[in-house]
Structure formats: structure tokens, C-alpha cells
Amino acid sequence: MPQPESTQETRTGDGGARSSDVSITTSSPTANPWLRPRAANGRFVRAASDEDAEQDSSLPADRFLDREISWLQFNERVLQLAADEDVPLLERARFLAIFTSNLDEFFMVRVAGLKRRIATGIAVRSASGLEPREVLEQISVVAHDLTRVQARIFEDEVRPALAEEGITIVRWSDIEDAEQERLGDLFTEQIFPVLTPLAVDPAHPFPYISGLSLNLAVILINPKTGKEHFARVKVPPSLPRFMKVRRAGASVTSDLFEARFMPLEDVIAAHLDQLFPGMEVHEHYTFRVTRNEDLEVEEDDNENLLTALERELTRRRFGPPVRLEVDEDMDDHVMDLLVRELGVTDEEVYRLPAPLDLRGLNDIADIDRSDLHYPPFVARTNAELAPTESAKARSIIDKIRRQDVLLQHPYDSFSTSVQAFIEQAAADPKVLAIKQTLYRTSGDSPIVDALIDAAEAGKQVLAVVEIKARFDEQNNIEWARKLEHSGVHVVYGIVGLKTHCKLSLVVRQEAEGVRRYCHVGTGNYNPKTARLYEDFGLLTADPEVGEDLTKLFNQLSGVAPRSKFKRLLVAPRSIRDGLVDRIEKQIARQGRSGDGYVAIKVNSIVDEQIIDALYRASQAGVEVDVWVRGICALRPGVPGLSENIRVHSVLGRFLEHSRIFLFGSGEEREAWIGSADMMHRNLDRRVEALVRITEPRHVDLLFDLLRRGMSEEYSHWALDGDGRWIREHRDAAGEPLPDVQSWLIGAHAKRRRKARR
Structure with a gap:
């Protein structure tokens, strides 16, 4: 769950500053050490980059923000939550801890990697135009500022507030x-x-x-x-x-x-x-x-x-x-x-x-101390999977045979949906095979236990385990061996690629023949993080998805030729091109009917080709909404380049983790969910999968979610063209704005009550 400058002023909704606001970045773009100086024409000065070869040369060279500084801005936003007196006190203490953990990982991976590339002579100028040593110097300045601010918030604000509550x-x-x-x-x-x-x-x-x-x-x-x-x-x-x-x-x-x-x-x-x-x-x-x-x-x-x-x-x-x-x-x-x-x-x-x-x-x-935490929240069974008045557990396979089910965790319980789906499949005598990807999961995972049970019951079970999931490697090795010893076929994907897609395939013998049941998600098969991470998942028996997953699992576990997919986009071959193609179609739509639309919700957006496609869409008049939790290298609101692009970020009690891609208006809308962020590693060096959502009610739900995330009526951070994140969390009267996550808690509860009637 930073901010990049020496002194950025954090703004409140009523235009005033509060004592709990964090100030890290400069209010003047020319004084901002993370931005290149402006030339007379108002553009940022930037030297040529080795990465420009695959970028759109018709667009200005200064169009990318630095990814490392953007990550620090993300962690500053975490720090702002720790400083916010409207956040429950013990949650503020937790955000201070999260800030520390985040910064630790940033140094262990990003800073260490940058230093290693500089030492070996392979570091190149970044897409933002900064030399590697410039980036390293700026990281040092910002990180020093942020850690001093964190210490001040703890010593001067959180610690005294805890003492007032008897916690010293x-x-x-x-x-x-x-x-x-x-x-x-x-x-x-x-x-x-x-x-x-x-x-x-x-x-x-x-x-x-x-x-x-x-x-x-x-x-x-x-x-x-x-x-x-x-x-x-x-x-x-x-x-x-x-x-x-x-x-x-x-x-x-x-x-x-x-x-x-x-x-x-x-x-x-x-x-x-x-x-x-x-x-x-x-x-x-x-x-x-x-x-x-x-x-x-x-x-x-x-x-x-x-x-x-x-x-x-x-x-x-x-x-x-x-x-x-x-x-x-x-x-x-x-x-x-x-x-x-x-x-x-x-x-x-x-x-x-x-x-x-x-x-x-x-x-x-x-x-x-419930009075010092967020209000209690317990995930409930998705309304479409909820048991009837008989209180007998509903068969998930029977349900998804009739219709697709779209899940949103943690609002929809993971244990009574995805976990139950795999457990029921493991116990079902008609199930012939289960195929599963595993990227991160807990050591005592019921998912792993269910796969073991299925293998011991004589079913064919395949687990595609990504043992190189960063900082989970040792844990993944241990339960990979546990699976192997129980008769599960364990493979480690494709050499040179991390398997990051979130897929489950159940093959079942039924009266009319073999039928395939599928889950495609945006988050890991981890029951613990599923209570804290916001993610989507699709449960479906659609034959096209079943055929697509069969082809993809065959590629992951064996030697299979290149495959064409019907309802999937799969990296590293088709996600970038598929998304750019859909953006280009919205440019054409804008020219025809004036209602082109693109909306993306991701953890990070860095990929230059995707960003350039969004810039071209903005220049054509297409409305573009980007909801990003962490890193954003895109500059929104720049005249002549991105004035039709808005970028928001939402942080809160749950970690926003889902990836959603929306295109079009009216009857021609497209909605996709999946595992891929818009980063080079996801699009070029990982196996990722996006699935198209086809049920109109599910498409409506996703479009509505993005509309709320981009609304000025909900608390958020907005990114401007100079690379500054401005917090908007109070209305004109100075009252706190509602947050999307609280609205979702209420909306899911309302849907469950309606389903029971």
C-alpha cells in the first residue's frame, strides 16, 4: 500500500490542509526533482531513450512518468492514510507497518536491481528520460523524506493518540x-x-x-x-x-x-x-x-x-x-x-x-479494540450461490451449469465459492480431472488439500506451480513437494516465463458427455489474502472457455502448438495486441458515433505501447478512465496529448487487486477480467490470461464499478499531468467523502437480501 518529491502539498477536498496531511511533493512542477524542466513550448525536456524504438515517435518524448518514483508515490499514499484522523486509530498503526514492509521490498528488489544493472553496465535510460544514476539519486532523496515523515507521524500523531486510548x-x-x-x-x-x-x-x-x-x-x-x-x-x-x-x-x-x-x-x-x-x-x-x-x-x-x-x-x-x-x-x-x-x-x-x-x-x-478498527466485516456467500431455506449447501457445479457466476472478493466469500468449487469437485465421483494454476497460496491451504484428496481418490490432477513467486519461493517449494508426494502431477510451467494466470479446470463425466467447468480469476488461490484483497473471478461452464483452458493447460504442461483462443487473451502472445486492437476500435468508434470509451483498472500501468494507444485514443476524443492502485507512468490531462484521460487511485481497508478492461458503449460493450497488469513483465515474461465477460448483468456491474471508482463523489487520489497525486477525500463542506469499498460492502449485502426474497 509514497509520493515522489521533496515536498508535495497534499490537498483536501475543501482546499485546506489538515494537521494530519502528509506533505512530500513540491507544489511547483519546475521545482519538482522528479520532473524534467519545461522548455519554452511547455513540454518536458527529455533525452532520447533506448526504449523509444518500440514507442510511437509521433507522440511527445516527455510523456512517461518514472516508474520508480511513481511507486514511491504509491507508498506515500499509504502514509497519508496513516496520517488521516478519519481512519480508525489501530488501522493507522497498521498502515505505518505496511509502509515499512512496502519500502523494505522496494529496496530489496527495485533499488537492488537498479544498482546491480548500474554496476554491470547494462542499465539504460528509463522511458521517463532519466539516467539510471539520476533515478537512484532521486529515490534516495524521496525515501529519506518519506521515512522522516513516517517517523514524525508515528511519534507526533499516532503514538500520542494510542496513549490517549490506553495503548502505550x-x-x-x-x-x-x-x-x-x-x-x-x-x-x-x-x-x-x-x-x-x-x-x-x-x-x-x-x-x-x-x-x-x-x-x-x-x-x-x-x-x-x-x-x-x-x-x-x-x-x-x-x-x-x-x-x-x-x-x-x-x-x-x-x-x-x-x-x-x-x-x-x-x-x-x-x-x-x-x-x-x-x-x-x-x-x-x-x-x-x-x-x-x-x-x-x-x-x-x-x-x-x-x-x-x-x-x-x-x-x-x-x-x-x-x-x-x-x-x-x-x-x-x-x-x-x-x-x-x-x-x-x-x-x-x-x-x-x-x-x-x-x-x-x-x-x-x-x-x-473494535472501537479502534474498521467496522466489522464478514464475507458472505455470493447471492447466486447462497443456499436455499433448506440450509443445504448448494452444488456449485449445478449452479454454474445453468449460468455464469461473477464473484467479487472479499465481499463474496472465497471459501463458499472458489474453495467450495474445488472441494466439491475433489469429492465428486463424476469428476475425472482437475487442472489448477497456483502462484501464491498459504501453506495450510484447503485448495492444496482438496487437490491432494482428488489425487488420492484416483482423479487426474495437474498443478501448474509457479515456484518463483517472489518471496514465496520457499513456501511454494514445500507444498509443491507435498503435492508431488500425494500423486498430483506438478509442473513448473514454461521455461523463461512465470505462470501468473489464475485458472482452474474441472472435467466431469455427465449423461450427455464430458463437460468442463472453469474458474478464471484476477487473484491468487489463497484463502487468507482473499479476505483482504479485492479480486474478481468467473465461474463458468461455457464450452468456449472450457476449450480455451484445455488448450492453455496443455501448453503449460506439455509441448503444444500455438493455439487460438475464443474467450481468452493470453500473454505473452495476445494480451498487449488484443488490448491495443480494442483501443484502436474505440478510436474508430469515436470517429463514427462520438461515444468511444476505454476504462482500465489495474495495479500498475507502465507498458509504453498500451499507454501510447491510450494517448492516441485521447487525441481522437475517446474518453479514457484509468483506475490504478500503484505505479502509473501515464500523464493524464496534458493538452493535446491526454486531456480526455483521467487517472484515479483508491486505497483503503482492502487492497485493490483486480484487473478489469472495459471498451465501448451501449450494446457493443466489452468487458474483460484477468491476471495481467500493464507492465513489461506481465505482457512479455509471464503467462497471463484475460477472459471476456458476456453476461449483460455482469458487464453492467463492472461498468458501474468503474464509474464509481472514477466518480468525484467518492474518496480518491487524482493524478495530474505534472505527476502529482492530489487527494480528494472531503466535500465542499469539509465532510468526509464516502469510499467505494464501504459502498461495495453495502451493495453486496443488499444483493444478498434481495436474492433471499
Whole structure:
């Protein structure tokens, strides 16, 4: 769930600024370090890019925003939610934790990858016109600004607000002697045994510091010689980041009204004398290193991919540092030692107030205080799949034999729809085969269990597992082997391509012959994230979809010729061309009838060919709506280029994750959903699938959703042509605007009530 500049002013709906608003970007485009300076003609100056060869040369060269800076803007929007007093307090704490996790991954992957390309000489000028080192420099400036703002929001806003609600984060000096004694006993029993102090001297070289670990840098003095020594103590990640501290004499019921927490490193620091007996503890500071943790797996037909990946996972732990976070009070000589030993530059050092690593705020955000969370929400069974008054579970296969079912999670329950579909198929004696793609799923997934049950029951079961799903590799390896050991046919897709499409195919023997039942989705088969991620899925028995999925699974599991699909667009062969073709048709429609329309909802839009097609559509007068959660390289509202394009972003309690593509007006509308974002990796280096939605009521639903997401009547962020995201979350009277997600909760509840009548 950033923002790219040194000081962007965040605007409110009533035109005023509130104390909780985050300010990161400059209000003047010419002062904005992420934008090229304007020439006399008003265009942004941009040097030629190596990527321009496949771009439309008739369009201005300055038409793309930088993707890395756009990602930072996305994380700033997360930070703005943490600063928003209208957001429930514990959710604000969680957004601070999410901001930290997001930024960690950004450095581990994007920054690390950029540094690696620069070091090897293969980095090229970006589509935005920036040299690689310029991008790296600007990332450093913005990331420093954002982390300082995050620290201020936590220290000056969220932490005091939590204290007012009886939730406090205390330091060792804040607690009474009796409480210190009790924590001392806890340290001796549970913490001390897992600590490993590592000294640095001629016999002990500087220790390896693992990525994202929290550490104490300790300066010791030998009382006999007066010599100074350095030691490092790793804060155990296996223990809670914030430890619960009960006030002396407090009753059990007092926990309902008061919750006190202490950073684990404070407890360790108070007992360093036990780790270094006979030495004087002179100073101690916290620090944290971020390393390159992106994987580079050479796929070779002659080598087992699991073996290659496991070897690379071992290497990942030893990637070079890309960021060093330190306690802002750290002494310069300790800082110099860390910088020298870790091999980082001054620009890669982030001085921040303690406590570092605010991911631990997730533990505090989990406190059971309903008054400080979003209103309770429980996903319900989709109205078309809901059981009748008999309370007997409805057969999903029987239902989708009669009509397509369009699901929207988390508003529609995943467990009573997609999960139940696969579980019922596994238990159905008439089902002959189940074929399934798996990109990310939980280790205890009922989806995996159902596939195992089906295989053990004698059904043919195929699982196309993408074991290279970033940061889920180890987990995926484990359950891939679990599937293999149970008789499931496990394949790893096509060499050189990640299998990212979300597909399930059930083959069933029926009286009239073999029939195929399908699910095509926008999100992973993960019951846990399905409660937090907004996604769509289509359940259908349409013969064309069944035929398409059969061809696609055959391509993934065997050697199959190129196939033509009827209701699917499939990357890397046909999604980009298929979408551009449909955009071009809307340009033609605009010329004929003046009502051309294109709407796209994605996580990210970076692909230059797609963006250029949207620019051409705008120039032809086509209305273009883009709803993007994260990265957007498109500039909307630029005269002569994109004045007919609007770009909105929506962030909230659920992570907007669905990908929707809409074209046309009236009776000639087209609607597609699927797994692909508009990025090079999705369109060129992954197997992705989009399916066309044909039921008129489902098409209406998707068009209505996009209309609301692009409406000024709902809370959103709007992107302008200078690359600034402007938050619109209050009406003219200063009252909070409703958000689309809350409306959807009510709308789905209303549909279920209507279906029961």
C-alpha cells in the first residue's frame, strides 16, 4: 500500500490542509526533482531513450512518468492514510507497518536491481528520460523524506493518540522497579538463551548482518586496559517485536483498558551486562540492514528448477547491502565503522528516531479494540450461490451449469465459492480431472488439500506451480513437494516465463458427455489474502472457455502448438495486441458515433505501447478512465496529448487487486477480467490470461464499478499531468467523502437480501 518529491502539498477536498496531511511533493512542477524542466513550448525536456524504438515517435518524448518514483508515490499514499484522523486509530498503526514492509521490498528488489544493472553496465535510460544514476539519486532523496515523515507521524500523531486510548509504547526508564524485575526474569528465561553476542577483534571479524534483521551495535570498554571493543547483538526475530508490559498490581480486567508495550531491543539493551560480563557497556544503538534479495535463477532444461531455486534462495541471504537504517543518536565513530564494514555509501544511510522497523506495529494493530478498527466485516456467500431455506449447501457445479457466476472478493466469500468449487469437485465421483494454476497460496491451504484428496481418490490432477513467486519461493517449494508426494502431477510451467494466470479446470463425466467447468480469476488461490484483497473471478461452464483452458493447460504442461483462443487473451502472445486492437476500435468508434470509451483498472500501468494507444485514443476524443492502485507512468490531462484521460487511485481497508478492461458503449460493450497488469513483465515474461465477460448483468456491474471508482463523489487520489497525486477525500463542506469499498460492502449485502426474497 509514497509520493515522489521533496515536498508535495497534499490537498483536501475543501482546499485546506489538515494537521494530519502528509506533505512530500513540491507544489511547483519546475521545482519538482522528479520532473524534467519545461522548455519554452511547455513540454518536458527529455533525452532520447533506448526504449523509444518500440514507442510511437509521433507522440511527445516527455510523456512517461518514472516508474520508480511513481511507486514511491504509491507508498506515500499509504502514509497519508496513516496520517488521516478519519481512519480508525489501530488501522493507522497498521498502515505505518505496511509502509515499512512496502519500502523494505522496494529496496530489496527495485533499488537492488537498479544498482546491480548500474554496476554491470547494462542499465539504460528509463522511458521517463532519466539516467539510471539520476533515478537512484532521486529515490534516495524521496525515501529519506518519506521515512522522516513516517517517523514524525508515528511519534507526533499516532503514538500520542494510542496513549490517549490506553495503548502505550514505553521505554525501560519509563517503568517501575517491580516491572523491570519481572521483565528481567523474562529476559533470563526466554530471551537470553537465544541471543548470540558477536564481538569484533583480530580473532573475530565483523559478523555477517542478515537482511532486515534488527541489531544492537554495542561499544564496550575493558575496565582493565581501557580498550574499546565493538560487538553486535541480533534482536531475535522469533520473539515478539513489542513485548507486553503489564503494570505492577494490575488485574486481568485492566488489560481491557490498558495495553503497554516495550520494544524488544530495549529489554535486551537493559541487560547487556549479562551478555558481556566483566566489560563496561559504554554505548548501544540500533541498526538495520536491507540487502539485495531479488532472485536470479538461470532456467536450464537440463537442471531441475527446484534444485536451482533452492540454491539461489541460499545465495539470497548474502546479497549486498542497499540500505542502512540507524538510530539517529548513533555516535559518528560507530556510524563510520558500520559504513566501512558494510560497504554502504552515505546516501544509503537513513538516520531515524527509535524504534526502528515499524513492521512490529502490526502486533499492536491486532489488539482487540473494535472501537479502534474498521467496522466489522464478514464475507458472505455470493447471492447466486447462497443456499436455499433448506440450509443445504448448494452444488456449485449445478449452479454454474445453468449460468455464469461473477464473484467479487472479499465481499463474496472465497471459501463458499472458489474453495467450495474445488472441494466439491475433489469429492465428486463424476469428476475425472482437475487442472489448477497456483502462484501464491498459504501453506495450510484447503485448495492444496482438496487437490491432494482428488489425487488420492484416483482423479487426474495437474498443478501448474509457479515456484518463483517472489518471496514465496520457499513456501511454494514445500507444498509443491507435498503435492508431488500425494500423486498430483506438478509442473513448473514454461521455461523463461512465470505462470501468473489464475485458472482452474474441472472435467466431469455427465449423461450427455464430458463437460468442463472453469474458474478464471484476477487473484491468487489463497484463502487468507482473499479476505483482504479485492479480486474478481468467473465461474463458468461455457464450452468456449472450457476449450480455451484445455488448450492453455496443455501448453503449460506439455509441448503444444500455438493455439487460438475464443474467450481468452493470453500473454505473452495476445494480451498487449488484443488490448491495443480494442483501443484502436474505440478510436474508430469515436470517429463514427462520438461515444468511444476505454476504462482500465489495474495495479500498475507502465507498458509504453498500451499507454501510447491510450494517448492516441485521447487525441481522437475517446474518453479514457484509468483506475490504478500503484505505479502509473501515464500523464493524464496534458493538452493535446491526454486531456480526455483521467487517472484515479483508491486505497483503503482492502487492497485493490483486480484487473478489469472495459471498451465501448451501449450494446457493443466489452468487458474483460484477468491476471495481467500493464507492465513489461506481465505482457512479455509471464503467462497471463484475460477472459471476456458476456453476461449483460455482469458487464453492467463492472461498468458501474468503474464509474464509481472514477466518480468525484467518492474518496480518491487524482493524478495530474505534472505527476502529482492530489487527494480528494472531503466535500465542499469539509465532510468526509464516502469510499467505494464501504459502498461495495453495502451493495453486496443488499444483493444478498434481495436474492433471499
